[in-house]
Amino acid sequence: MINWLDNRTGFKQILSDALFESIPGGARWRYVWGSTLTFTFFVQMVTGIMLWMAYSPSAQTAWESVFYIQHEMAFGWLLRGVHHYTAQAMNILLVLHLLQVIIDGAYKAPREINFWFGIGLLNLVLALSLTGYLLPWDQKGYWATKVTTSIMAITPVIGPSLEKLVVGGAEYGHHTLTRFFAFHAGLLPAAVVALIAGHIYLFRRHGITPKKPLQRPDAMFWPDQVLKDAVACLAVFAVVLLFVVKGQILGDGHLGASLGAPAEPSEPYAAARPEWYFLFLFQFLKYFPGENEIYGALVIPSAVIGLICLMPFIGRWRIGHAFNLLVMFGLLGGIAFLTFMAIAEDRSKQEYLQAVVAADQAAERVRVLAQGPTGIPVTGAVTLLRNDPLTQGPKLFAAHCASCHRYDGHDGLGNTVEDEPSAADLKGFASREWLSQLLDPALIATDKFFGKTKFADGKMAKFVNRKVANFDDDEMEQLRKAIIALSAEAGLPSQSEQDSAESEIIQAGTDHLLDDIGCADCHEFHFEDEDATAPDLTGYGSREWLISMIADPTHEALYGESNDRMPSFSPDGILSRKEIELLADWLRGDWYTPATATAE
Amino acid sequence: MENETPQPPETRRGFLTSFLAGITALLAGIIPPLAGLGVLLDPLRRKSTLGKAIRVTTLAALPSDGVPRKFSVMTDRSDAWNQFRNVPIGAVYLRRTDEATVEAFNVACPHAGCFVDYRNEEKKYLCPCHNSRFNIDGSVQDPKSPSPRGLDSLVVEVRNGDEVWVQYQKFQAGHAEKHPAI
The missing domain is CATH 2.102.10.10 (Rieske [2Fe-2S] iron-sulphur domain)
Incomplete structure (x- = not known):
């Protein structure tokens, strides 16, 4: 059977050619780098094709399909993780391989062309990394790649057209992904296969460059060197696996490659950084002010690649080899230094660290929403965040409310505000606790409530300071129940259990509110009163009430003409209906929370 | 017969055949890449719609x-x-x-x-x-x-x-x- 096949294919000869290559001086560990690279490329082909089976390149499906691979498909996290970290391993191995080739002088004649093939492969692998970074279509990949394509556009003459061809149009969109994917999974790997084939063919033609002095007699590739190569490949893969599961080991629970929040063109992303092995280029750009950018971005990097390509010729001179070594170590030292600088600068930059935290929060939030009952809508995961009160509320509050109000003392996003607050702190608005404090004589005129508003000595403050301050125990009990009744109007999610358990107290409190403690003298509460001078308390703090309040506090059912400085956000066109709803929902603590999280 | 290597034909006929072979192969092979080129370069036709x-x-x-x-x-x-x-x-x-x-x-x-x-x-x-x-x-x-x-x-x-x-x-x-x- 084997002979039958061999007669027709000659595979035995091919196999023996492949395995019984002579290695002068015998098998050595230093010859393993090429094999580990072939191995990592093989891993990338296998994992890449499997990822391809589940990936969908379009602006509405790229992030979504990657999310599905990562969180829903069997061992998807492992597949993605291996692909992600093997790519990084490949870059490191390429540099080690290059370094060894230069140290051993393996680039010298007649191996020049093979050396160039190697440099070509290095560039192709970097291009693969760059194109792969965008494919998940998360904020990180989106903004980092925008920098890359902007830089591409400064190429003289053809730059803008080149950018357009790569981006697939004037704007980032579906065709950016289809193109990047075609490059990443089609053109570039095909070119790599072609160059690897040429590289291995030429390597076999010229033979290994033995490291002198030879330590042992010559031996064949099989089995000693194959064993060493296999051990090295296994070691590389073990390291990759370690990185894939490192989140579990370090305790942050994340498995595999990270996935940020989906790309959003109107949402700043101050944590935009390229993959770590491009950080030196990123840092390098900081030193080229004005129109010199092109030198840092294109001219110098191209010149360096050109210089490396000339090394086989330079190496012919007497001191050429030493010069090449010096250049190589100088370059690596420079790259290491720039990378270190970039990381050190980011570590000390508060804005960057905050941005990373915010990015992680957004990524986690979108994961929760996507795994929630609604799932991911056909409009894409980006709309989950656009419509999420927990995500948008704080931003809207910081932009439009925090110049006067505070939220738990900060601007909604957690930043302290320079100026003193001049309106109430709205954390827990309409909750029992918040109302109890509002109606506390010691607190109503503080900055947390009416202190800096014109209501500081208004009727309400007077009522609290004169009447409530002198309540006896019975009246205090009535007030307590009235507060519970009023707070129940809001129907806050955080109090829903209490509210439904205490319906009797609420009923009693409603009666006290209407008849006993004097609220109804000024406020309406489930009744019409043309003489009411204060905001209608019917549905106080409910979604509808709060939306009307933000939309237009000067409405006659609310503050009317006695409104202080609060803008009418809807008639003045400051906020859209949608934005007001998001703000109201956020203030009420009404956003999706998974059941397990509430149990904690 | 099997061991006899065919000799290259005499020059003029040889040239004509080579030329025809080249042209035929080109005709057969050119259309697919050209069609692809259209799609590849299509983004150049898309103008930015911004500015309004x-x-x-x-x-x-x-x-x-x-x-x-x-x-x-x-x-x-x-x-x-x-x-x-x-x-x-x-x-x-x-x-x-x-x-x-x-x-x-x-x-x-x-x-x-x-x-x-x-x-x-x-x-x-x-x-x-x-x-x-x-x-x-x-x-x-x-x-x-x-x-x-x-x-x-x-x-x-x-x-x-x-x-x-x-x-x-x-x-x-x-x-x-x-x-x-x-």
Whole structure:
């Protein structure tokens, strides 16, 4: 059977050619780098094709399909993780391989062309990394790649057209992904296969460059060197696996490659950084002010690649080899230094660290929403965040409310505000606790409530300071129940259990509110009163009430003409209906929370 | 017979055959790549649709003390086969320079396109990528900033008394002169 096949294919000869290559001086560990690279490329082909089976390149499906691979498909996290970290391993191995080739002088004649093939492969692998970074279509990949394509556009003459061809149009969109994917999974790997084939063919033609002095007699590739190569490949893969599961080991629970929040063109992303092995280029750009950018971005990097390509010729001179070594170590030292600088600068930059935290929060939030009952809508995961009160509320509050109000003392996003607050702190608005404090004589005129508003000595403050301050125990009990009744109007999610358990107290409190403690003298509460001078308390703090309040506090059912400085956000066109709803929902603590999280 | 290698034909016939072989192969092989070339180069035909005035907000939303505020630019957008209604396509910084005059900047850093951040404590725009700094009027703050020009100002109109309309546009990065993106 084997002979039958061999007669027709000659595979035995091919196999023996492949395995019984002579290695002068015998098998050595230093010859393993090429094999580990072939191995990592093989891993990338296998994992890449499997990822391809589940990936969908379009602006509405790229992030979504990657999310599905990562969180829903069997061992998807492992597949993605291996692909992600093997790519990084490949870059490191390429540099080690290059370094060894230069140290051993393996680039010298007649191996020049093979050396160039190697440099070509290095560039192709970097291009693969760059194109792969965008494919998940998360904020990180989106903004980092925008920098890359902007830089591409400064190429003289053809730059803008080149950018357009790569981006697939004037704007980032579906065709950016289809193109990047075609490059990443089609053109570039095909070119790599072609160059690897040429590289291995030429390597076999010229033979290994033995490291002198030879330590042992010559031996064949099989089995000693194959064993060493296999051990090295296994070691590389073990390291990759370690990185894939490192989140579990370090305790942050994340498995595999990270996935940020989906790309959003109107949402700043101050944590935009390229993959770590491009950080030196990123840092390098900081030193080229004005129109010199092109030198840092294109001219110098191209010149360096050109210089490396000339090394086989330079190496012919007497001191050429030493010069090449010096250049190589100088370059690596420079790259290491720039990378270190970039990381050190980011570590000390508060804005960057905050941005990373915010990015992680957004990524986690979108994961929760996507795994929630609604799932991911056909409009894409980006709309989950656009419509999420927990995500948008704080931003809207910081932009439009925090110049006067505070939220738990900060601007909604957690930043302290320079100026003193001049309106109430709205954390827990309409909750029992918040109302109890509002109606506390010691607190109503503080900055947390009416202190800096014109209501500081208004009727309400007077009522609290004169009447409530002198309540006896019975009246205090009535007030307590009235507060519970009023707070129940809001129907806050955080109090829903209490509210439904205490319906009797609420009923009693409603009666006290209407008849006993004097609220109804000024406020309406489930009744019409043309003489009411204060905001209608019917549905106080409910979604509808709060939306009307933000939309237009000067409405006659609310503050009317006695409104202080609060803008009418809807008639003045400051906020859209949608934005007001998001703000109201956020203030009420009404956003999706998974059941397990509430149990904690 | 089998061991006899065929000899190359005499020159003139040989040339003709080679020529015909070349032409035939070319004809057979040229159409598919040409068809592909059309699709490959198609993006060059797509012009930027930006530049039309878009209603961004109202004067009331802009602080009277001239502090810049970021706004999403919302409009209809087509992306290849999809039409989107009223989606964010980018963002601008708006600030009042006077009671009824507004200044607008594209948020993209003219250096490499990152989203600049306005820092109120320093009254500066800071690019989070390569540390370009801009004054509140958009000009480059210090000569070490990598950005070749100040933030890209956009044409703003106040219509109907209080509506702020901005001609949202993108510009090519990396040049001292402001060239609209094609």
